[in-house]
Amino acid sequence: MRRDPILILGGTSEAREIANALHGAGHAVTTSLAGVTEQPVLPAGDVRSGGFGGVIGLKSYLESGRIALVIDATHPFAARMSGQAFEACRDSGVPLMRFERRPWAAGDGDDWTIVASAVEAVRALPAGARVLLTTGRKDLEPFFARRDIDGVARMIESPPMDPPANWRVLRERPPFTLAGEAALMAAHDITHLVTKNAGGAATEAKLVAARERRIPVLMIARPTKPEVPQFATVGDLMGSVKRLLSP
Numbered sequence: 001m002r003r004d005p006i007l008i009l010g011g012t013s014e015a016r017e018i019a020n021a022l023h024g025a026g027h028a029v030t031t032s033l034a035g036v037t038e039q040p041v042l043p044a045g046d047v048r049s050g051g052f053g054g055v056i057g058l059k060s061y062l063e064s065g066r067i068a069l070v071i072d073a074t075h076p077f078a079a080r081m082s083g084q085a086f087e088a089c090r091d092s093g094v095p096l097m098r099f100e101r102r103p104w105a106a107g108d109g110d111d112w113t114i115v116a117s118a119v120e121a122v123r124a125l126p127a128g129a130r131v132l133l134t135t136g137r138k139d140l141e142p143f144f145a146r147r148d149i150d151g152v153a154r155m156i157e158s159p160p161m162d163p164p165a166n167w168r169v170l171r172e173r174p175p176f177t178l179a180g181e182a183a184l185m186a187a188h189d190i191t192h193l194v195t196k197n198a199g200g201a202a203t204e205a206k207l208v209a210a211r212e213r214r215i216p217v218l219m220i221a222r223p224t225k226p227e228v229p230q231f232a233t234v235g236d237l238m239g240s241v242k243r244l245l246s247p
């Protein structure tokens, strides 16, 4: 088996799955984590943590590590890292592919408004809204700044600032169940759900709960990322890696 060094840009459960599968297939794999999660679940293979230092730092990492392939399996909203990976791989001549889960789509009974950003979501909320906010620890400020709305902000890590008295922060890690999401919305009299289109089954129950409870959803659309070969299932991506790295 060839031992091609593969760099996985991680931070998602699928990045872990990919690392485990490639490691199991005999590849030398390093997963890179941003270092923002306190106790990350670690994949098989090597793990490094912390930023590279922009495009220049990543280029130097790719070149000194003789990296054969980069797999960008970062979160769909980690646009900066994906942009930098694109530039560094292009400049270093290293192949790049991306795993990106399919986005969620509104169906019958859903009341979604698609917005471009957290700021747009804040503006769209009516006075008196009681919000379930699941956009993570970034972008909290514009929500916390409004004194005429309140609610529950849920995230894995602690927020970068103290919430005002009218907001409650819940630190919880997915997966979430439908029963749990419905109970949370009922307990806090939630009138609006604000989320970003992360996709994936682990955090989808809130959308079903919102549909069942007729709660409007402000859905923040995904940022645009550079065009690279892209896969929505780990199996498809593995097939492509095999073709690329087979002798």
Ligand code: NAP
Pocket: 009, 010, 011, 012, 032, 033, 034, 035, 036, 049, 050, 051, 052, 053, 054, 055, 057, 058, 073, 074, 075, 077, 078, 079, 080, 081, 082, 084, 135, 136
């Ligand atoms: P981002 O805005 O795209 O990146 C900010 C900076 O963090 C990058 O410039 C890079 O620093 C560093 N970085 C990001 N991902 C990295 C990785 N996998 N390995 C090494 N450095 C990394 O990213 P973000 O939105 O803050 O997300 C940070 C991490 O959390 C990502 O790995 C992402 O997959 C994960 N995550 C993000 C979200 C989300 O909603 N954004 C949700 C779940 C998980 P340098 O410029 O110094 O290289």
